Amino acid sequence: MARRCEFLRKFLFLLQRKQLERDLQEEIEGHLWRKAEKNVSAGMSREAAYASARRQLGNLTRHREESRTSWGFPLLESIVQDTRYGLRVLGNAPGFATVAILTLALGIGASSAIFSITNAVLLRPLPYKDSPRLVHVWGKSARFPEFSMGMSYPDAEDLRAKARSFETVAWYRSGNLVLTGAGEPEQAPVAAVSSDFLRLFSVQPALGSGFQPDDYEMKNGRVILLGYGLWQRRFAADSSIVGRTVTFDGVPYTVTGVLPKDFSYADIDALVPLIPKAEEKTKRENWMFFTLAKMRPSVSARTAQAEADSFQAGLAQAYPKEESDSRLEVQPLLAAAVNGDTTTQLATLVGAVSFLLLIGCANVSNLILSRSVQRQREIALRAALGASRARILRQLLIESLVLALTGGVAGMALASIGIRAFRVLSPPTFSRLSEIRFEPVVALIALLVACAAGIICGLAPALHTSRADLNLALKERSAFTSLTHRFSLRSFLVVAEVSLALALLTGSALLVQSLARLMKVDTGFRTDHLLTAQIEMSPTRYASEDARRLFIQRIFEALRAEPQFRGVALANNSLLTHMTAVMSFDPELIGIHEKPTPLEAKSVSPGFFEALNIPMLAGRGFTDRDVKGSPPVVVISQSLAKRFYPAQEPLGKVFKVGTDPADAFQVVGVVADTRDIHLGQKLQPQVYFPILQDPYNGMSVMVRSGADPLTLVRLLQQRVWSVDKDQPLTHVNSMSEVIANSVAEPRFKTWLLSAFAAAGLALTLIGIYGVISYSVNQRARELGIRLALGAQSGDVLGLVLKQGLGMAVTGAGIGVLGSLALMRLLATQLYGIKPTDPLTLAGSAMLLLVVAVCASYIPARRATKADPMIALRAE
Amino acid sequence: MVRTASKNDLLPGTLDMLILQTLTRGQMHGYGIAQHIQEISEEILQVEEGSLYPALQRLLVKGWVKAEWGTSDNNRRARYYTLTSAGRKQLGIEAENFDRMVQAIARVMQTA
Numbered sequence: 001m002a003r004r005c006e007f008l009r010k011f012l013f014l015l016q017r018k019q020l021e022r023d024l025q026e027e028i029e030g031h032l033w034r035k036a037e038k039n040v041s042a043g044m045s046r047e048a049a050y051a052s053a054r055r056q057l058g059n060l061t062r063h064r065e066e067s068r069t070s071w072g073f074p075l076l077e078s079i080v081q082d083t084r085y086g087l088r089v090l091g092n093a094p095g096f097a098t099v100a101i102l103t104l105a106l107g108i109g110a111s112s113a114i115f116s117i118t119n120a121v122l123l124r125p126l127p128y129k130d131s132p133r134l135v136h137v138w139g140k141s142a143r144f145p146e147f148s149m150g151m152s153y154p155d156a157e158d159l160r161a162k163a164r165s166f167e168t169v170a171w172y173r174s175g176n177l178v179l180t181g182a183g184e185p186e187q188a189p190v191a192a193v194s195s196d197f198l199r200l201f202s203v204q205p206a207l208g209s210g211f212q213p214d215d216y217e218m219k220n221g222r223v224i225l226l227g228y229g230l231w232q233r234r235f236a237a238d239s240s241i242v243g244r245t246v247t248f249d250g251v252p253y254t255v256t257g258v259l260p261k262d263f264s265y266a267d268i269d270a271l272v273p274l275i276p277k278a279e280e281k282t283k284r285e286n287w288m289f290f291t292l293a294k295m296r297p298s299v300s301a302r303t304a305q306a307e308a309d310s311f312q313a314g315l316a317q318a319y320p321k322e323e324s325d326s327r328l329e330v331q332p333l334l335a336a337a338v339n340g341d342t343t344t345q346l347a348t349l350v351g352a353v354s355f356l357l358l359i360g361c362a363n364v365s366n367l368i369l370s371r372s373v374q375r376q377r378e379i380a381l382r383a384a385l386g387a388s389r390a391r392i393l394r395q396l397l398i399e400s401l402v403l404a405l406t407g408g409v410a411g412m413a414l415a416s417i418g419i420r421a422f423r424v425l426s427p428p429t430f431s432r433l434s435e436i437r438f439e440p441v442v443a444l445i446a447l448l449v450a451c452a453a454g455i456i457c458g459l460a461p462a463l464h465t466s467r468a469d470l471n472l473a474l475k476e477r478s479a480f481t482s483l484t485h486r487f488s489l490r491s492f493l494v495v496a497e498v499s500l501a502l503a504l505l506t507g508s509a510l511l512v513q514s515l516a517r518l519m520k521v522d523t524g525f526r527t528d529h530l531l532t533a534q535i536e537m538s539p540t541r542y543a544s545e546d547a548r549r550l551f552i553q554r555i556f557e558a559l560r561a562e563p564q565f566r567g568v569a570l571a572n573n574s575l576l577t578h579m580t581a582v583m584s585f586d587p588e589l590i591g592i593h594e595k596p597t598p599l600e601a602k603s604v605s606p607g608f609f610e611a612l613n614i615p616m617l618a619g620r621g622f623t624d625r626d627v628k629g630s631p632p633v634v635v636i637s638q639s640l641a642k643r644f645y646p647a648q649e650p651l652g653k654v655f656k657v658g659t660d661p662a663d664a665f666q667v668v669g670v671v672a673d674t675r676d677i678h679l680g681q682k683l684q685p686q687v688y689f690p691i692l693q694d695p696y697n698g699m700s701v702m703v704r705s706g707a708d709p710l711t712l713v714r715l716l717q718q719r720v721w722s723v724d725k726d727q728p729l730t731h732v733n734s735m736s737e738v739i740a741n742s743v744a745e746p747r748f749k750t751w752l753l754s755a756f757a758a759a760g761l762a763l764t765l766i767g768i769y770g771v772i773s774y775s776v777n778q779r780a781r782e783l784g785i786r787l788a789l790g791a792q793s794g795d796v797l798g799l800v801l802k803q804g805l806g807m808a809v810t811g812a813g814i815g816v817l818g819s820l821a822l823m824r825l826l827a828t829q830l831y832g833i834k835p836t837d838p839l840t841l842a843g844s845a846m847l848l849l850v851v852a853v854c855a856s857y858i859p860a861r862r863a864t865k866a867d868p869m870i871a872l873r874a875e
Numbered sequence: 876m877v878r879t880a881s882k883n884d885l886l887p888g889t890l891d892m893l894i895l896q897t898l899t900r901g902q903m904h905g906y907g908i909a910q911h912i913q914e915i916s917e918e919i920l921q922v923e924e925g926s927l928y929p930a931l932q933r934l935l936v937k938g939w940v941k942a943e944w945g946t947s948d949n950n951r952r953a954r955y956y957t958l959t960s961a962g963r964k965q966l967g968i969e970a971e972n973f974d975r976m977v978q979a980i981a982r983v984m985q986t987a
Binding site: 005006009010013023024026027028030031033034035037056057058059060062063064066067069070071 | 904905906909923924925926928929932933935936937938942944947949951952953954
């Protein structure tokens, strides 16, 4: 209580400082006057009376100072004082301040942008209520270990009934709705959800209501819950939509409500009740319903996993045939939302940006250090006048903090720009991209980084300087003796900078080469002048296999009839989009003693190989006669032929995918291998089926053009819509764009890392330049003497260059060793180049040495121009 | 710097106590307080008069004394200090501490 009053009074005193000052002054003058009057009346002369009175009062300045101290907050005030002094000092050295602040702004801006992106992507909870408690329950089959599947309908129902770890279990199946009517037909992702789906996310519709139990039995016909985006886009945000009937895919739905604006899950545009088919309700091996669960508040993911394991063990016991080679995997929603690529990319970027920040700090440390050497006498003077070591240390630290915070504010602006640029430039596959924005936390991170940088940058020089020997420093020129010591710290910082920069350089050089090699990969087919699009057939309108076959046939004919399309190819899968269909193939079926192996399987149209320029090595491709009812045929790839038909002619041989007679195909052709999943893939054995014998409900359309393929978009749409005017075409793009998109992630990462490396290199250049020119200044006398004694300017040049080169070589040596260890972390992100590639390492080291020579050359030239007389006279 | 003890060296912290004690007689200005301390102590405790003022500021901040401007006997403005109740309490504490210390010193001196 008393302390609080005292604080309050001090605060009030602070506000009336001038009044207090005047009161004290008048009071002391009054005292003096009374004292003097008394002396006068005791018989002294007026002059002597005053002098004596003043003597008795003592050191008035000190008393006034002391009084002031008791009024205020002395520590705070001296900090304010130091800060003001620091600002003044910086103002007097604008060149130094600009370089230091820009360096820090660069380091702080880049690192706080990357750190906050990392925070937003990897650490911040997903935007759902209680999101840490939300998990996926994936089905994993031993047969396809790399795929995450859902659960079967009865398994999910059992899980909901039995699992005690979960308070809510919901599952869904995703599909597409075709939106027709005004404008072009559009395809919208939709999820058929079980009854607890919205409850799991604690979401209430913004308009209308969720699904009622009746809706799951279709008592009131089909119902739909519109997503906010779809409602805005397609229904002009009409709030009278609730209760009305809308038609999708020729099927009427009653709108029960609209989802809130801030709810999104997996880009779904609308929800419908999940009404399973009769066989889905009982079929246990049908693992196609993606399952979500909300754990009870005190349950950990580990406990939930343990329960899922025992749940699955129970199922395996009850249904050994269907359930024994599967297991369930509980994965928090956040972990699933961020893909592994994003995590490794962010890790790479965080590493790179930390290096950049460290280089920046080393540089600023060096700058402060060389300045503090110039200020040695000033500091020694302060110490001589009674400033304590702590006070000087504090003063120097405050100066570097002032520098760092100014850099931090500039860095914050840079970070804000950087984050915006990141959102625009980063590949769309980057997880949670839309959630990245400039936030207060960025400012906080920037300031924290700035303070840390300030302390790191300031501490070493401050400790060094405050230890300075008073006597030596005060004597003109004697600072020379302590120079070697201080110089070694500066050299150490430069060496550290060089080695960090080398690591950055090597990393970016590896990524650049990897990207270049990836772009030069031979895909095995012609990718230029190719327009591609995706067609998803509506399951209601093309329900039967015959309907699908007929549709594919008509599309193919409509496209082939267009003279501007120089080639037409259909396939059930798009090319170079990281997707493929894989089938498990047992070589024993054709008499080869090998384990079952995955094959890349594709259903393609007649003319596929010709349109894509895939060399036909033997036999024929598919023709119009390879339809339903004609003999089942396949075309195999060269590597499949070599591996499973060794030393024999594969044409005419039988290829079997099962024991059933319908699973036997005749090999009619052999084609060259292609890379059509993604550029960096290994070659895999491939098998092609005729699309008209094996129709899927989706297909990829490719047409070859004479001119820019994008000029044919309209024509392609018209041809498709001439067959079915309500058929949406999605992913319309040229193949070269598709390829560019498929390497968007590595390209973006490479670009960023190269920018960091370039910045690191520039900072290192400045660092070396700074140290060498400082040392040339300090050695002016020595160099002058050398010149006077007959040294050639070449000798002096060599002497100085050797010094710069010496630091660079040491740094590069350490950097090479460090890179050898560090680049292993990049191994998974590299294509066609080893992380320890000696040429890359040597090249990066050479580049750094060249930079070091350039940075030393300018001060070295200056050294040779040193006039020996001036240097000697300065003595 | 070598310091020799002189007669006006006070025990640290005692100046505050002396001021508070002096003010128990009623409100006084700075000059008056200095005069009083010197007269009562028969000129042994010669406070460096200037140091009175930082001490008074300290006491003001602590809330142990109050100050207001008034007119002194010779018609000149002077700042008069009054003891507050908090100051009276503080004086009690300090006087007690002082007594204890003096007794302790006295005991040491006797046994020596």
